[in-house]
Amino acid sequence: MSQRLLYPSVADIFASQVVKDSFQKAWDDSFPTPETCREQGGFIYADGEGFRTFHISWAPPGAMESQSRREIDPTKSLSINLTTPILPDSASANAVLVATFHTHPLSPDAGGNEHPSNADMDNAYYRRMPGFVVSRSVLYYYNRVPGDEESDHRRRKTDNPNGYPRWAEGEFVEPQGAFLAGKIKWRPTSASNQRD
Numbered sequence: 001m002s003q004r005l006l007y008p009s010v011a012d013i014f015a016s017q018v019v020k021d022s023f024q025k026a027w028d029d030s031f032p033t034p035e036t037c038r039e040q041g042g043f044i045y046a047d048g049e050g051f052r053t054f055h056i057s058w059a060p061p062g063a064m065e066s067q068s069r070r071e072i073d074p075t076k077s078l079s080i081n082l083t084t085p086i087l088p089d090s091a092s093a094n095a096v097l098v099a100t101f102h103t104h105p106l107s108p109d110a111g112g113n114e115h116p117s118n119a120d121m122d123n124a125y126y127r128r129m130p131g132f133v134v135s136r137s138v139l140y141y142y143n144r145v146p147g148d149e150e151s152d153h154r155r156r157k158t159d160n161p162n163g164y165p166r167w168a169e170g171e172f173v174e175p176q177g178a179f180l181a182g183k184i185k186w187r188p189t190s191a192s193n194q195r196d
């Protein structure tokens, strides 16, 4: 019989105060000065009974940019890099990576995009891992393609628990272009350096 581990859903993850506090901290840290902003975020791990104890680790922030305008330079990526998950110090060795999160701090008025980008959603597919985007108006979550039996936004696959699940030899198929993205009615408290 095949076992299916019930990793936490988006709702389970968001119910955690540890997670909510980290989303707020990510937002606060996204505005280093009244002129600048940068993406902040990291990794959500779960362990303990039913994988309902959550732990956070942080990725290096994205590149600094002006809060007042989007630099138009397609050769330059300002996005945070979530390529390398880090097991949090507080987590046990068998903790499971269950989601990533990052902020989109640049205001839409300055050319920013609050919604998960195409690159974010592609990454969720390639990495087989749901993600959250913290924006000034709402919390977004996103995952794989519709029709996937794991489209309840849980982590897909059980191998490589401390990192992104691997694609087996010959298993990979190109994404079909449609990704799930949803919203949770939650937004961070404005950061002290945030210009709106």
Ligand SMILES: [Zn+2]
Pocket (backbone or CB within 6 Å): 079, 102, 103, 104, 116, 117, 120, 133
């Ligand atoms: Zn993004």
